Amino acid sequence: MRAHDLDSLLALEEIKRLKAAYCRYLDTKQWDRLRSLFADDTVFEGFGSAPTGSTADQFVAGVAGRLTDAVTIHHCHMPEIEFIAPHRARGVWAMMDLVELGGGRSPKEAPGHRGFHGLGHYEEEYRVVDGAWKFCFLRLTRLRVDPLPLDHPLPRTDLLAHSPDWLPG
Template sequence: MDLAEKLDALEEIRKVKARYCRFVDTKQWDALKNLFTPDCRFDGSGGGMGEIAGRDQFVAEAAAGLAGCVSVHHVHNPEIEFTAPDLAEGVWAMQDMLRWEEGSSSPLRSLHGMGHYRETYVRVDGAWKIVAWAVTRLRVDVVPA
């Protein structure tokens, strides 16, 4: 991969992650699904969630968990390394703020988390997709419902 190709790939991966945050926060579930490979894996055990296999299951659980919730996800300082021409790994500093409506089914009223996403990306038919990712929260502040 020459320098121009690498810079283009870096920008495309950054866009994937930016869209991830925007699609989650605006609840664009079908668009969110398209950011992942069908067989993707999510490990949320480092953030108080469990492991989820497959994009359909992840999106379904995200939609259910964020029902009645306003969320804001921010990611910063990407560290992206290419391990092969069509494969990359990244670490992102993250912060999320979630607030559930009164009367929602969530046991929380709000959550403010800070930590990192660790991700693996693969290029499929020219488009970068998330194939695996994990969240680790270094700090979580919650207010019970």
């Protein structure tokens, strides 16, 4: 195996870990850690929690304001990642999310409902910043949104909670 091939494989694994951390930090409400995954000039498109063109700080503030009392589950699958420069890459991930808002709020994606189950793709760009891969562009596209009716069963609250410091992050 050539050194370039090994470097590319290692970079792919780092990008996959970046995306896994994004989903985990989002669902476990670790807002400061979530913010640490983005380059300062990251641009966002297609998110219900922040308008298109939002900065990383605006995105995290919007997500925290909307989802702090929500139950969310984000799963991303089947990454397609290509390098576009030595320290830049683009990727597409199939995604599924479940968002249940609390407090009688209704999501923009499913007005008049308690939440939604969504399916679509993340289109992303990454670059190395201070020696680590970071997001520099995120776009969320949806193929389908299934509303959760107001009488959808409430989530259980007696489950074992996550350990935020299980991995040092």
